[in-house]
Amino acid sequence: MPYIARRTLTLLSSIVAIVTFNFLLFHIIPGDPIRLIARSQHLTADEIAKLHHEYGLDGSLFSQYLTYLKNLLHGDLGFSFTYQEPVIDIVKRTVGNTALLLTTSTLIVVIAGVLIGVFAGSRHGKRSDSSTVIAALVAWSLPTFWVGMLLVFTFGVWIGGLPISGIKTPHAIYDNIFQKWQDIGMHLILPTLTLAIVDIAFFVIISRTSLIEVMSEDYMLTARGKGLSRRTIVWGHGFRNALLPVLTASVLYISALVGGAIQVEVVYSWPGMGLLTYNSVLSRDYPVLEACFLITAVAVLVANFATDLLYHKLDPRVGVQK
């Protein structure tokens, strides 16, 4: 499969590019990273010198880069000064929680967003279409964190009824695993809803536009000419074709999703990588911040890779050698 091979190569080179960029951003541009750490931790001159040597920072630029790469490949992401443990351990604790949040949200967002968008597009020109568009534009203009604040206020303070903080009830003891997941599920509701409100709008707008463009294509007239039912025309012929540009656009979505996740985790104290990022900014714990950024960026690259492969599978016209 030459296409998969080519695309994998692109993925790998993108990862190398991101790693290098990360290196430049966190180690070179700010100058001496130890200085950054020293500033926030008030180290003595001796300690600073020792750290310099430990981190190989008294070598040339290129040797520093190689050391950096070597450490990465060994899973060494540095040492956190605020948590006093290797960064990799902190990441292992938190990444799963973020993954849970993102997966749940994406499922809801994509399915609901595309269905609503295609439905609105098929009713182009009618009232249900216009009102859907307006609702989507308003939702898309909302700051995610603010939606979170409103929901926290509504369900945590005003009406109540849903947990607004963390991933589990503190100090809870469960009789079985089902109870544990039920608790997690309850805590998942509001954060997911927050992410969903803004991001569904994205898919509604994109899939609606896509369907409208598809509806004006000649093969849709052929379908109509065949005397097919309206449902078959829209969902059998239009949908498949409209889905393709939506897939292409979802590259943008993945980037926005990650940004949204950070905001949601902050508002709901959801113990994931987003909250970790926020805390590391507050305490200027650069190794942690660096690791969060790197992992997030690589995850986005991998997600785009998967999307591209999916597109390749769905569109029979793609994959022909250029």
Added chain:
Amino acid sequence: MNDVTPTHPTGMVRQLWRLGLGRAGIIILIAVAFAAIVGPMIFPFDPAAVGADASSILQAPGNGHILGTDELGRDVFSQLLTGARISLFVGVMATIISTIIGASLGIFAGYYQGPADTVLMSITDFFLVVPALPLMIAMGAIFGQNLSIIILVIGFLSWPRTARIVRSQTLTLRERQYIPRARSLGAKNMRILRVNILPHVMPLIIANTILVVAGCILSEATLSFIGLGDPDRISWGSMLHFSFVSGAIGRGAWWYFLPPGIGILFVVLGFTLAGQALEQITNPRLAADV
């Protein structure tokens, strides 16, 4: 691009007005601009004036405070009006930087093509893929928190989208017949760019720019909420930041955390509506919607 697409700004505004969405967008923006410019001149309190004693903290609206007070007893309404200026200022400035860079690179890459194009597009694609908010956070944390840096950081992450769009359009225009003809008449490249290409790319740039402003304002708000805003300035994002960390939500101080968010919503909505309507005008394929 057909003859109906206006290239002159007044033509565009007129067409914008006719579209329902565009009209709503313009009205919102005028209202916000008015509030931002005139507001701070007429507000009753100094937004930085801290309350006299503990009883003035997180007061509900009343006692001359139209929107109550914050956790330090400062007047929320005054802060709201002042914050409008910063939010809009950062958004617009970042957009200007991003548009200048993005449009220039896009036209350059699309027109000259070749190796310069490949290199530029690789860089552009790289920044398109890197997730925006995490990068902004990282850069904000590293480079510091004053206003200029924030503007640069936000602008730096918005230019790729503009560059891509402008490049596509330039590529299309380049293939039009009058370009080789102009060249055979002896026109130099700069002249062709200025006279033949730029006027036809302008409407697209303008439509895109307005949408970019919306994004930049949201970015500034989010960065300030995270805590990376300029600590000496009040913006809507920073108001929300302080309302959050001071526990105003738990205390039900809706007058504190509702208005700034509503403000952001309206401004972003205004630009989004206007931008979407403009995109419809400059891209006839999207046809008339609302």
Added chain:
Amino acid sequence: MSLLEISNLRVAYDSPAGTVMAVDGVDFSIEPGEFVGLAGESGCGKTTLAMSIPQLLPRMARITEGSIRFDGQLISDLNEEQMKPFRWKDISVIFQGALNALNPVQSIGSQIQEPIRVHDSSVNEVQAHERMCDLLEAVGIPAKRALDYPHQFSGGMRQRVMIAMALACQPKLVIADEPITALDVMTQAQIMDLLRSLCDKFDLSMILISHDLSVLAQTCDRVAVMYAGKIVETGRAEDVFGNDGAKSRADHPYTQRLLKAYPNINHERVFIDGIPGMPPDLSQPQHGCRFADRCDLAIARCASEEPRLSNFGNNHQVACHVATPPGANYS
């Protein structure tokens, strides 16, 4: 009884510039098994006329007057739901531009099969598949290519797929809208032969729309020439076009000019005259003969009185004040 009877049809397009009468009072009929050509320049209304039969007009178009009868039944006043049983089963269409008229993400085999089972629920999957393979063979495409996608075929082969698809439900009437315009000359000839042979083999009626008169002359039984929303001449192909080498017996000045626009390989080399002027603006009401201001032979009567189709013998009809039936004396 004719298979198709159109009487006094008027079709209007609502546009921002005003209402355009694309078809303005047309009578047209087809017998079972007849191969009729519909000729005319772009914008004369031939596609509108044909597409109003299965009611596949765009949203802004509507039938304002007149009737269309198919097999004796009035179909011009049916709504979308009521039209569906007729579509493809009785009346099918070969659209212009086959690449865009085929769904790019569906295999051609499934696209051909689709209408078969929709219109006849008694047909099971196996039978539908068999029928699809038969159709592909009939148009000259190997059945094993049924799983391929439209972009994997050349222009000529895609057109064959469209033809196979149009025949899927054994229709009585097939409308072919400029089926060969986008093809090279060799392929054009092949497709035209194919259409003619299928028409004979399955005994179906066909309306072939084209602006290319040479194509119509070779394959059609009968031809109707349209101009500015009206039919100006109709008759057997040999009567309208004349036999190869012989002087054309077209009698309408417009048809004559159209024919002169095509060089005849047997004749001396002459300069080709285009027809000066433009077709009339159909958003304005028309007075008199619509071709009058571009016609060499126009007389005073042409500007004020609209000519009606009158019989020239052998079912050859011409709408012109100046043209006279053969055999009449000139003074």
